[in-house]
Amino acid sequence: MPDKTYTISALAKEFGITTRTIRFYEEKSMISPMREGQKRLYSPADRARIKLILRGKRIGMTLQESxxxxxxxxxxxxxxxxxxxxxxxxxxxxxxxxxxxxxIDDMLAGLDEVQSLCEQALATGTTDNPTLTPNPNPNKADRKPL
Amino acid sequence: MPDKTYTISALAKEFGITTRTIRFYEEKSMISPMREGQKRLYSPADRARIKLILRGKRIGMTLQESxxxxxxxxxxxxxxxxxxxxxxxxxxxxxxxxxxxxxIDDMLAGLDEVQSLCEQALATGTTDNPTLTPNPNPNKADRKPL
DNA sequence: ACTTAAGTTTACGTTAACGTAAACGTCAAT
DNA sequence: ATTGACGTTTACGTTAACGTAAACTTAAGT
Structure with a gap:
């Protein structure tokens, strides 16, 4: 059965995107599904394209780059x-x-560090929050060290 | 000399971004450099922040996520x-x-494959382009296999 | 004194990647 | 026959992340 087809909503569901998104990709000529009457029918190749697009997105590529x-x-x-x-x-x-x-590896190393600090802070019970930070939204103009 | 400072253009140059971009990050309260009179002066911590922001961007994070x-x-x-x-x-x-x-690893595997195909095509001299594609911009509505 | 380089604020413009809504067709099930 | 569930097109709206330009100010060099 090498000529399986998919409906737009099936693909949307599978990939966790909206049908609008899929049609948008078509507008941009990134996919060109067949029609059965008025309905769109997607081939495995179309599906593969979407997969590549989404994979690209996850690592920060633009649609054009994909x-x-x-x-x-x-x-x-x-x-x-x-x-x-x-x-x-x-x-x-x-x-x-x-x-x-x-x-990514640098980020992961950073996360390791952050997690250590968290656990350490929890262990020692260091709750240091003396003034209870009454200031609701101090314009955030006050940044912290690092 | 733990209190080194940087000018905005120095940082812009170092990171290959514009000064506009750096001021934009400040607008978004992502950094808050000191002032020397009117001029901005960036600390090593500010610089580190920018580094983190750009690193995040490279892997597709939004500024907010960074x-x-x-x-x-x-x-x-x-x-x-x-x-x-x-x-x-x-x-x-x-x-x-x-x-x-x-x-990324999947992408890299894909690139390996593409490169093989390229080199193979070059080796066999397969130049197949019979009609010289006279069509300037056929609306790109014609997609290809995979 | 003049120019040049670098910096400043303010504001409007732009592009990508969709979201949202209106207004409608189609088909199966009740 | 009508109600949903699903599909369609068309079109305007939105957000993020800057770009671009105008109209200054300040510091440094000649």
């Missing part, structure tokens, strides 16, 4: 000139991802 | 109640990051 990545799989752009350009894009993208992984 | 992370380092919010809440936030954030790393 499209660029998806287009890499598109045999249309495969003349020799563009293939070299594409390889460079891949290289660049790879470098971005490497940086992102470093950022 | 602020949330930064606030974890802020001893102000440390009463016992909030400490537990904070630990949960940390936990959740950790899970997000784990997912992001997976996304």
């Amino acid at each position: 499209v660029d990545v998806i287009d890499m799989y598109d045999p249309e752009h495969n003349n020799a000139d563009q293939l070299h350009a594409l390889i460079n894009v891949v290289k660049q993208r790879r470098e971005n991802l490497r940086q992102q992984k470093k950022d | 602020v949330d992370v930064i606030d974890m380092y802020d001893p102000e919010h440390n009463n016992a109640d909030q400490l537990h809440a904070l630990i949960n936030v940390v936990k959740q954030r950790r899970e997000n990051l784990r997912q992001q790393k997976k996304d």
Whole structure:
């Protein structure tokens, strides 16, 4: 059954997005589902595209960037000139991802630290809050150390 | 010399952002540099904040989310109640990051594949572009397989 | 004294990525 | 036949994250 299809709401539910979002992606020519009469019918390929888009979003790519990545799989752009350009894009993208992984690891290290501080503060029962901070919203102009 | 300071343009240059961006962060109370007369003067702590903000951005966090992370380092919010809440936030954030790393690894695997395809296509000299695609901008309504 | 560089505030403009609502079609079930 | 559940198009609204420009001020160099 290699020609399975999906309804718009099924995909929306599966991916935790709204139907509006899916139609929006279509407006942007990121997907082009078939029609059965008036209804949209999504192929596994369409579904895969959405998956790539969402994956891209999670790591901070714009929709256009996701499209660029998806287009890499598109045999249309495969003349020799563009293939070299594409390889460079891949290289660049790879470098971005490497940086992102470093950022994430740094963040995780930071979280470790924060968590330690929390647990430590809880253990020693250090509740230091003398004035009960009566100031509801002091414009937040007062920042703290680090 | 633990009280080094930075000018706005120095930081802008260092981080590859504009001064407008830095002032924008200040508008949002994300940083609060001192003033020397009218000029802003940034402390190492301010600089660290900007670093965290930019790191967050690179992995797709919103500015507010970055602020949330930064606030974890802020001893102000440390009463016992909030400490537990904070630990949960940390936990959740950790899970997000784990997912992001997976996304990145998946992307990297995809890039490997694309690159292989490129090099393979170049090797065999498969230049298939028969009609020279005369169509300037066919509304892009025609999508491709995957 | 003049220019140049860097900084300032205020305000309006812009782009991406949807949300929300109106107004309507379709089909199965009661 | 009507009520939902689900779908559709069209269009205007919204938020985040700045960009851009105007119209200064201040400090430093020549």
